[in-house]
Amino acid sequence: MRSAGSRGADESAEEGVALNTASSRGQPVIRADHLDLTFQTGDGPVHALSDVSLTIGKGDFVSFIGPSGCGKTTLLRVIADLEQPTGGQISVNGVSPEQARLNRAYGYVFQAAGLYPWRTIARNVALPLEIMGYSKAERHERVARTLELVNLTGFENKFPWQLSGGMQQRASIARALAFDADILLMDEPFGALDEIVRDHLNEQLLQLWARTTKTIAFVTHSIPEAVYLSTRIVVMSPRPGRVTDVIESTLPRDRPLDIRETPEFLEIAHRVREGLRAGHSYEDA
Amino acid sequence: MRSAGSRGADESAEEGVALNTASSRGQPVIRADHLDLTFQTGDGPVHALSDVSLTIGKGDFVSFIGPSGCGKTTLLRVIADLEQPTGGQISVNGVSPEQARLNRAYGYVFQAAGLYPWRTIARNVALPLEIMGYSKAERHERVARTLELVNLTGFENKFPWQLSGGMQQRASIARALAFDADILLMDEPFGALDEIVRDHLNEQLLQLWARTTKTIAFVTHSIPEAVYLSTRIVVMSPRPGRVTDVIESTLPRDRPLDIRETPEFLEIAHRVREGLRAGHSYEDA
Amino acid sequence: ADEVTLQLKWVTQAQFAGYYVAEDKGFYDEENLDVTIKPGGPDIAPPQVIAGGGADVIIDWMPSALASREKGVPLVNIAQPFKSSGMMLTCRKDTGITKPADFKGKTLGVWFYGNEYPFLSWMSQLGIATDGSDGGVTVLKQGFNVDPLLQKQADCVSTMTYNEYWQIIDAGIPADELVVFKYQDQGVATLEDGLYVLESKLEDPVFVDKMVRFVRASMKGWKWAEANPDAAAEIVLENDASGAQTEKHQKRMMGEIAKLTAGSNGALSEEDYTRTVDTLLAGGSDPVISKKPEGAWTHAITDEALK
Amino acid sequence: MGGGKTIPILVVVAAIIGIWYAATVWLNTPWQLGVYEREGRDWTASDLIVDTMAQERPVLPSPHQVAVEIWQTTAEKKVTSKRSLVYHAWITLSATLAGFAMGTVLGVVLAVAIVHNRATDRSVMPWVIASQTIPILAIAPMIIVVLNAVGLSGLLPKALISTYLSFFPVVVGMVKGLRAPEAIQLDLMRTYSASTSQVFWKLRWPHSMPYLFASMKVAVAISLVGAIVGELPTGAVAGLGARLLAGSYYGQTVQIWSALIVAALLASVLVTLVGAAGGYVSRRMGVRP
Amino acid sequence: MTRLQAGLAAAVGLLGLLGLVLPLSAETGLLDTPFLTTFAVLCAASLFRFRNPLPVSVDGCLTLAAGLALPMSLTVIDRGSAGFWCLAAAGWLAAWLFVERLTASRRGGRWTALAVPVLFGVTLLVLWEVVTRGLNVPQVLLPPPSAIGARFAASIPILWADFQQTFLKAVLIGYALGCGSAFLVAIAIDRSPFLQRGLLPVGNLISALPIIGIAPIMVMWFGFDWPSKAAVVIVMTFFPMLVNTVAGLAEAGRMERDLMRTYAAGYWQTLVKLRLPAAAPFIFNALKINSTLALIGAIVAEFFGTPIVGMGFRISTEVGRMNVDMVWAEIAVAAVAGSAFFGAVALVERAVTFWHPSNRT
Numbered sequence A, B: 001m002r003s004a005g006s007r008g009a010d011e012s013a014e015e016g017v018a019l020n021t022a023s024s025r026g027q028p029v030i031r032a033d034h035l036d037l038t039f040q041t042g043d044g045p046v047h048a049l050s051d052v053s054l055t056i057g058k059g060d061f062v063s064f065i066g067p068s069g070c071g072k073t074t075l076l077r078v079i080a081d082l083e084q085p086t087g088g089q090i091s092v093n094g095v096s097p098e099q100a101r102l103n104r105a106y107g108y109v110f111q112a113a114g115l116y117p118w119r120t121i122a123r124n125v126a127l128p129l130e131i132m133g134y135s136k137a138e139r140h141e142r143v144a145r146t147l148e149l150v151n152l153t154g155f156e157n158k159f160p161w162q163l164s165g166g167m168q169q170r171a172s173i174a175r176a177l178a179f180d181a182d183i184l185l186m187d188e189p190f191g192a193l194d195e196i197v198r199d200h201l202n203e204q205l206l207q208l209w210a211r212t213t214k215t216i217a218f219v220t221h222s223i224p225e226a227v228y229l230s231t232r233i234v235v236m237s238p239r240p241g242r243v244t245d246v247i248e249s250t251l252p253r254d255r256p257l258d259i260r261e262t263p264e265f266l267e268i269a270h271r272v273r274e275g276l277r278a279g280h281s282y283e284d285a
Numbered sequence C: 001a002d003e004v005t006l007q008l009k010w011v012t013q014a015q016f017a018g019y020y021v022a023e024d025k026g027f028y029d030e031e032n033l034d035v036t037i038k039p040g041g042p043d044i045a046p047p048q049v050i051a052g053g054g055a056d057v058i059i060d061w062m063p064s065a066l067a068s069r070e071k072g073v074p075l076v077n078i079a080q081p082f083k084s085s086g087m088m089l090t091c092r093k094d095t096g097i098t099k100p101a102d103f104k105g106k107t108l109g110v111w112f113y114g115n116e117y118p119f120l121s122w123m124s125q126l127g128i129a130t131d132g133s134d135g136g137v138t139v140l141k142q143g144f145n146v147d148p149l150l151q152k153q154a155d156c157v158s159t160m161t162y163n164e165y166w167q168i169i170d171a172g173i174p175a176d177e178l179v180v181f182k183y184q185d186q187g188v189a190t191l192e193d194g195l196y197v198l199e200s201k202l203e204d205p206v207f208v209d210k211m212v213r214f215v216r217a218s219m220k221g222w223k224w225a226e227a228n229p230d231a232a233a234e235i236v237l238e239n240d241a242s243g244a245q246t247e248k249h250q251k252r253m254m255g256e257i258a259k260l261t262a263g264s265n266g267a268l269s270e271e272d273y274t275r276t277v278d279t280l281l282a283g284g285s286d287p288v289i290s291k292k293p294e295g296a297w298t299h300a301i302t303d304e305a306l307k
Numbered sequence D: 001m002g003g004g005k006t007i008p009i010l011v012v013v014a015a016i017i018g019i020w021y022a023a024t025v026w027l028n029t030p031w032q033l034g035v036y037e038r039e040g041r042d043w044t045a046s047d048l049i050v051d052t053m054a055q056e057r058p059v060l061p062s063p064h065q066v067a068v069e070i071w072q073t074t075a076e077k078k079v080t081s082k083r084s085l086v087y088h089a090w091i092t093l094s095a096t097l098a099g100f101a102m103g104t105v106l107g108v109v110l111a112v113a114i115v116h117n118r119a120t121d122r123s124v125m126p127w128v129i130a131s132q133t134i135p136i137l138a139i140a141p142m143i144i145v146v147l148n149a150v151g152l153s154g155l156l157p158k159a160l161i162s163t164y165l166s167f168f169p170v171v172v173g174m175v176k177g178l179r180a181p182e183a184i185q186l187d188l189m190r191t192y193s194a195s196t197s198q199v200f201w202k203l204r205w206p207h208s209m210p211y212l213f214a215s216m217k218v219a220v221a222i223s224l225v226g227a228i229v230g231e232l233p234t235g236a237v238a239g240l241g242a243r244l245l246a247g248s249y250y251g252q253t254v255q256i257w258s259a260l261i262v263a264a265l266l267a268s269v270l271v272t273l274v275g276a277a278g279g280y281v282s283r284r285m286g287v288r289p
Numbered sequence E: 001m002t003r004l005q006a007g008l009a010a011a012v013g014l015l016g017l018l019g020l021v022l023p024l025s026a027e028t029g030l031l032d033t034p035f036l037t038t039f040a041v042l043c044a045a046s047l048f049r050f051r052n053p054l055p056v057s058v059d060g061c062l063t064l065a066a067g068l069a070l071p072m073s074l075t076v077i078d079r080g081s082a083g084f085w086c087l088a089a090a091g092w093l094a095a096w097l098f099v100e101r102l103t104a105s106r107r108g109g110r111w112t113a114l115a116v117p118v119l120f121g122v123t124l125l126v127l128w129e130v131v132t133r134g135l136n137v138p139q140v141l142l143p144p145p146s147a148i149g150a151r152f153a154a155s156i157p158i159l160w161a162d163f164q165q166t167f168l169k170a171v172l173i174g175y176a177l178g179c180g181s182a183f184l185v186a187i188a189i190d191r192s193p194f195l196q197r198g199l200l201p202v203g204n205l206i207s208a209l210p211i212i213g214i215a216p217i218m219v220m221w222f223g224f225d226w227p228s229k230a231a232v233v234i235v236m237t238f239f240p241m242l243v244n245t246v247a248g249l250a251e252a253g254r255m256e257r258d259l260m261r262t263y264a265a266g267y268w269q270t271l272v273k274l275r276l277p278a279a280a281p282f283i284f285n286a287l288k289i290n291s292t293l294a295l296i297g298a299i300v301a302e303f304f305g306t307p308i309v310g311m312g313f314r315i316s317t318e319v320g321r322m323n324v325d326m327v328w329a330e331i332a333v334a335a336v337a338g339s340a341f342f343g344a345v346a347l348v349e350r351a352v353t354f355w356h357p358s359n360r361t
Ligand SMILES: Nc1ncnc2c1ncn2[C@@H]1O[C@H](COP(=O)(O)OP(=O)(O)OP(=O)(O)O)[C@@H](O)[C@H]1O
Pocket: A039, A040, A041, A046, A047, A048, A066, A067, A068, A069, A070, A071, A072, A073, A074, A075, A241, B163, B164, B165, B166
């Protein structure tokens, strides 16, 4: 049951969509139309996504934020063709998610590192390259480059369990960056890192994104992180998982770390927090 | 190798200790004296704790913050008699940690939820009560009360894997609160929660702490959380794990959420961040 | 040379000395035969082996062969080197058994796996129940050895004159503490260790010729073994791949075997055959064979071989 | 083998030998008393202990009798002699290894089919279980006869019985192992749109290695049992099974026990070797020590 | 349709065509066997399925037709030739295709879960029947299932008596004692790492002892009746249970144990509330392995001396008497009893360890 205080979320979401498609930042890369997804479980159906409509343009950096269990991971998985929607339409790069997956259109960073324990760090990062048939020299070069990027040079020949949790997470990010997919889907990639390391990687990610024209869909629990990184922030609410607000960032593309103390930044963060709070007005918040 | 930039940490720690013992907030509950802990591993010894001295008085709320692998968990485990120091002295409630453990002096929240998959949520929370021999009625009453506290009412009969990660973490907090131990040892209890839930639980925890005279030792990666909750913040640095700074909070005991926007708060947060950054000046940051 | 595969009924031992001697002394070579001797064992049913094409000729006891014939394996006896039966029931004297009537209420060890027919016929002639009912005997399926008697788990056990009996003696129980009942003496002897082939094969003159030569050479082997028991035992030992047999035991066994083969030139005696069939048909409730067999033996081979 | 295990194993073995000696005296006493009675001889407790440990056909032979027998039949005989246990162990070992190799391959192939094809999983798995409830010793003779009928003899029939017994643990273990990768690891492969064979070789196969070696340890031991069982209906001409049987047949308990002990030692050597191979592979693969 | 399914359909069609063309047997023609002819025509029609995947029920009908036509035509054809074997192969592939499509269609749930293995088993039986009778395999080597079934029906009292002796006495008692004592010993040595390190390798060694070696010894020690068989079962089941229970008791995670430590829980509290539940998957693993081992052990032990009743006794004597159909009837009892025992343990496992990831659906 929604409390009286919650806003007319559905409308605002529709509004957001309308707005985005209009402001043609780039041609749409991901386009979801009235997506629905219901899990059938023993206890009965779980509505993980309900009527989600969304357009992400080329070069966008979109963050998803929302309470635990609101369907962020599920939405990313639908985009990645790891889950089938039970209703609605979705296209990625203009084709179906399955075709996009077969085209190796995206790199995915899971919520957990999920490294293969029998491969060294370098070989873990090389795994997608092997599968996609890169030459040995190319593999070598790319592994070195991406490990450098996440500050893991020197740990090539270590096994995952010889690294701390944070280092493992960085290795899994390197794995997703190693092949130059145009789309990056990242599910709470910096969750297990302490603030300093997190800041560092946030900067690196922004630089990467600024250098290339990658499109990034990014799930996070941290409001400052979402505001700092994104061009757009999608706020979701649970049961059923819906988009309650889409916030355009007015920050410049070039963002030093201390932008986070500017009033503009705090203003956006405030708006996100409000959106989030509205979505929380359910009994299990 | 420590970089030139790091401060004379040892002295400052000693200083902090001296200061604390002087400002006798309550009688000391946890008192560590020149603690050392070295793990013997295949690769050689790992110095997890080195010369840690610390006094925590009754009713203190002490946060530990520091980069990953600096020994926060290890220190909590030593207090809980889950690890034996290789040097130095430690007493809890004036007796040895082992005696304190046998007296069931503390509740411990682990970094991961660690619920028993074969027990429902209610029975997981009831587990310590069963072991400590509470009556059935009492158990029932306490389980209901603590589940209410962490906002899990209605999920009593679900099994752990039927809950989202955040809900599991809340259940594990409930489990530690169910029996009224005087000391709470909490290891990143709110790590997997989104900001709103985290704020809510932060408030709840502060209220609980204010109502009772519990002593709380709290590990976190979040600087605002540490500042918001604590009466004292212990900053640690790794390899070997040492206390580099102890920061007394000048915030009042009564802390509304928006205290986090006051200059005083930001000033303390800044000091913590500086301390943390100093500890990070090692090669694998 | 023509190939012949012989399946024995039991492991390599002096019981089969004739064949090993014929092989060793070159009697088979003389007949231009290349004979493969396959040892048997507790899990080998020779009729099954021959039905599956694993042998040309097998050694079996007649009750088992006749029973198999009724089950659709048309075995025909082509030669009978063993004249007498070596089967006995051996009891400890302290059980108080002195005559067959005393068996009632006692525990008897019996070999199964097709070797139980003579026993069952005998008991039914005596009117003693073997199904565990009152006034009958308790039957145990005896394992490979005489332990049940030594361990006093059974009052009597089945033995062969040439083998298990001596194991009891070797174990230290003197002969005067034992009572033996030979099937031969009880008038229920059945023919043992005959040579059998499949009926259909006998329609092939080439095969018949091979068997004639085989029987001729084998009988020569048997007679040599009877005459030179110790040397025959040595030959058997050389052929024992398991390396488990002892010289003492095999020499003694050869001596006893010679007593059983004595009096047979290899030809089946019709009188012995009739006695065997009658004994089997007399077995009341658990008939070994239900009707008089037809064509279960032939003299065609021995007639030719012994010319 | 870690050095930390040697002393405990020695202590346990010593305890077993102690119990064994006590049992020897206890179990052989009834017969020995009968002997004394028959000979009408007086005896003392020490006579009894010495004599029960030196019977020719004991109910339970004493450890040193077995040790002497093993020594005589291994070290003091030429290995090519039919009276050498080394010779018999070799015969059994060759069938064991052949059967083990075939069983492992069959088990892995079945497991791969089961993991990749739902119909195979649903229809074959219950019958794989049922197949193991058939007492192999019961049908071993028939199998041997049938194989003989189609012209197979010698090593192969025995090895096939080993195969029948040893493929089961491999199927069960490998099905579990090939399915062990977590959903996230499979999803990762899916995001790379890896082919089925890439998923197999880069994820399922390496992931299942610990399961493979764990089940191969069981399989090699059970293969040995299969080879021994298979020796009985092939005429028990040679091999440890033949020794066991001949020993049984002549009531030679010392011979039975020495064949048994050699079989058990052989089994433990094989299991240790498989374990070492597994350890080598997992070390090569970088599994946490 | 998947590639596999299309391939199967094509093979069924081609074999059906061949069956129509090639001779069925020396003296029998197509017209003497209307059933078989109908079946062959149906198969040939299956070639058209590439275009137009017919509903699963069509496959069901085809399979049913194969199951009826092949055995029935055996009365007319006494020794199959090329055409007949083509049709037999077609029948087998048709059944396979049916199974393939049944499992592919996700409807049905529990019902297909049961039907598929049954169908597979029935296919095996029909093939067995067709092969043994079509090739005139001697009864003493391998009787057809129909003969085994007839013998089974005629010997129910004997089979029941054997079942009681072997299963209800030796197996169940041996299993309970073996598993039970191993469980207790495991808990006893759990407190002594020394014993664990010493006993487990030696235990593995003993469990590698071939039963054929132990069985005669047990008969010698415990007599001819079921106690000696139960003893063999105890020896066989003891070590798998011991090893698994010890491994299972070590399974509880470090954090879970630490939690108990923070509660200052006693040894027994930790055992009952944490370590036994965590060990349950391992314990059930052993109980499942042992359920088949126990039956095999008891039956084999009966080869080495028994009273004249019992499944192993019957099997070993009836082979010698050339009553191979009785042997298979006895084996069928063993397989059914063993599978049921295994299934029962598996059901209990599902109920007790419902929480384990492998049991969550
Ligand atoms: N495989 C599944 N079966 C049933 N329900 C599922 C499944 N996966 C997810 N759900 C449910 O769908 C909802 C959305 O889950 P999802 O993982 O997308 O949440 P989330 O927003 O990523 O949460 P978190 O912040 O905890 O990662 C939840 O209520 C969850 O319980």
